[in-house]
Amino acid sequence: MSRFLESTVTDWKYVTAFRADKSTITITRQPVLPDTRSARHRMLAELFSDGKALQDVTVSVDCYAYDGTEASYRIHYKPTLATGMEANRHKLSEALLAALGTHESGQLWRVDWAPEQPIITLSLRKPLATMVMHALKIPAANLPVPQLDERGIARRQQMPWPGSDPSVPGQRLHVPYASCETDAGVVDAYWNISDDSSAPHMLVVGPTGGGKTVLLTTVITELTLRGVPVIGVDPKRIELHQFLCYPGVPAIVFEPLRAAEFIYALWREMHARTKYMQTQRLKARNMPLLVAVLDEFFILSAAWTQLAKSGTDEEKEVIKRCNPLGRIGELVALARSAGIRLAVGVQRPDAHLFGRDSGSVRDNFQTRAALARLSSDGAYMMWGETTVGRDIDAKIRGRATVSDPSGDPALAQVWFTPTIDDHPAARSDLSAEEAHAVDSLRPTRDTPVYCFSAELVQFIADEQHLITTMADDVREPVAVSASSVTSLVDHISDAIPAGALEEGMNIVLGLDDEPDRTGTVLTVETIRKIARDSDGTVTEEGLVRVEVSVESTGRRPEVLILEYSGLDTVFLAAVDLAAAV
Ligand SMILES: Nc1ncnc2c1ncn2[C@@H]1O[C@H](COP(=O)(O)OP(=O)(O)OP(=O)(O)O)[C@@H](O)[C@H]1O
Ligand SMILES: [Mg+2]
Structure with missing residues (x-):
């Protein structure tokens, strides 16, 4: 023994x-070998020592930074049913990130679960910039626009985009709008609008103030620079109005009824295009592109529903004929091969976003961006998982979860495009840097929309005419505040502002709602202006002390001392002053 x-x-x-x-x-x-593990290494090992969250854990250092600090760890664990569940992994990742905090270098940690092996990697990532000013990264010279014939048709040899010339990168049809984090580092997130894109339509969701309009503005500027025309719909009127008369933007539609007409015209256009392609033996890649951007889609669809229910007979007829919700469904399902793309901005990724049975319509919007933090329902609808996009720092404007180049959700910072409006009022609000960005984004030439249908031609012509008359029924504002009542008093014959009182004046009161006071006569005995400016002068609007004697029928006169601001309305007299005096 x-x-x-x-x-x-x-x-x-x-x-x-x-x-x-x-x-x-x-x-x-x-x-005894000393424990050479760093405090962080030991902390990680101890985190799992009770075997509850993960079992049989070993933690090893994966790599060191230049300054010798540990920059990456590997955690091996015993796989169980629980460790395979997404929700558990998410919880554990959050616990790990909380325990790790910020690295000495100021960088943040990221947690990756290896897909096939029981390994978790903890590595450092550079924090995304909290603001990326949108300036054209690709010089305009590198964005060749294909030579189109007079019908807008491009032949393969004239197409400077992927597949046509390997020496030209696919920039023209990759519309960038954000910097996003991927395993390969920070890269541009883009909307691929090429004919072979698997995500040809775009959905942007975000709460009010989240940055939807800024994102759509970024996208529209990139599109027009690439020679892709855009028609915008803005039921709020103050989102895309900045693009009125912008090169490459033939129309911005504001009225919901006109927006319904637009969807109808676009739908007719799609069918006209496919018919043309059929007869002329053209392929999707030959077709000129057209993008429709619909901001604030909920406002639009709510207005359509309202008009259909309680509009005038004429309005009801328009909604019925245009059937905009139904036609959007058809458009996103079929428009890709006809050169038409849609981008929709909306506050929440609602189940009934596109009307009843709208799940499949939403599925056709595969390029996605979710600004600010999503609810778990929203996360599920956008990304198919309740946990994605939930830990975004909502304080950072433009922070989002977007489709990365491989289509997976990634953390991103959406580029900031200031208002690009050329109107002097908007322009004077820009800083020098913003003005420079706006100028460098502005296309040097207009791009026409090639219309294959009479409906679209007519629609654009009507809109352009409407814009010219838009200012007709707009009037300059009138300031109305509490004290401005006196400025209106002049128009009320019986109202007397304090400033208009004179000593010795008799006023006969005859208030309809106070019949017992009818016949009361006020005599203004003294008036003293008692408010003074800082320099001692009596102000026009200053305080007025008025002594009046009140003589009611059959009563002894009473003396009242009243104080008013000079602008106050003092009496509403029933009878003309002249008659009373
Ligand atoms: N990518 C960004 N980078 C920096 N700031 C941004 C960004 N996006 C938006 N902002 C800021 O947030 C403000 C609101 O953005 P925006 O108008 O795009 O929000 P929205 O989602 O369209 O809101 P609403 O629902 O009210 O129309 C902008 O004026 C800007 O100051
Ligand atoms: Mg907006």
Whole structure:
């Protein structure tokens, strides 16, 4: 039988072995290796020592930064049913990030679960910039526009986009709008509008003030620079109005009824295009592109529903004929091969976003951006998982979850495009940097929309005419505040402002709602202006002290001392002053 006794002295470990059968005691010593693990390494190991969250965990350092600090760890664990569940992984990732905090370098940690092996990697990531000013990263010279024939048709040899010339990168049809984090580092997130795109339509969701309009503005400027015309719909009137008369934007539609007509015209256009393609043996890649951008889609669809229910007969007829919700469904399903793309901005990714049975319509919007933090329902609708996009820092404007180049959700900072309006009132609000960005984004030439249907031609012509008359029924504002009542008093024959009182004036009161006071006569005895400016002068609007004697029928006169601001309305008299005096 052996018995071991252990005692540890500083950095030596002594082992005592007693063997009764041989009557010997052997004492050996072994060096104790110091625990060289860093505090963070030890903390990570201890985090799982109770075996609850993960079992059989070993933590090792994966790599070091230049300054010798540990910059990456690997955690091996025993896979169980629980570790395979997305929700558990998410919880654990959050716990790890909270425990790790910020690295000495100021960078943040990221947690990656290897897809096939029981390994978690903890690595550093540079924090995304909190603001990226949108300036054209690709010089305009690198955005060749294809030579189109007079019908807007491009032939393969004239197409400077992917597939046509390998020396030209696919910039023209990749419309960038954000910087996003991927395993390969920070890259541009883009909307691929090429004919072979698997995500040809775009959905932008975000709460009010989240940055939807800024994102759509970024996209429209990039599109028009690439020679892709855009028609915008803005039921709020003050979102896309900045694009009125912008090169490459033939129309911005504001009225919901006109927007319904637009969807109808676009739908007719799609069918006209496919018919043309059929007869002329054209392919999707030959067709000129047209993008429709619909901001604030909820406002639009609510207005359509309202008009259909309680509009005039004429309005009801328009909604019925145009059937905008139904036609949008058809458009997103079929428009890709006809060169038409849609981008929709909306506050929430609602289940009934596009009317009843709208799930499949939403599925056709595969390029996605969710600004600010999503609800778990929203996360599920946008990304198919309740946890994606939930931990966004909502304080950072333009922070979003977007489709990365491989289509997966990624953390992103949407580029900031200031208002690009050329109107002097909007322009004077820009800083020098913003003005520079806006100028460098502005296309040097207009791009026409090639219309294959009479309906679209007519629609654009009507809109352009409407814009010219838009200012006709707009009037300059009138300031109305509490004290401005006196400025209106002049128009009320019986109202007397304090400033208009004169000593000796008699006023006969005849208030309809106070019949007992009918016949009361006020005599203004004294008037004293008592408010003064800082320099001592009596102000026009200053306080007025008025002493009036009140003489009711059959009563002794009463003396009242009243104080008014000079602008107050003092009396509403029933009878003309002249008659009373
Ligand atoms: N990418 C961004 N970078 C920096 N600031 C941004 C960004 N996006 C938006 N902002 C700021 O947030 C403000 C609101 O953005 P925006 O108007 O685009 O929001 P919205 O989602 O369209 O809101 P609403 O629902 O009210 O129309 C902008 O005026 C801007 O100051
Ligand atoms: Mg907006």
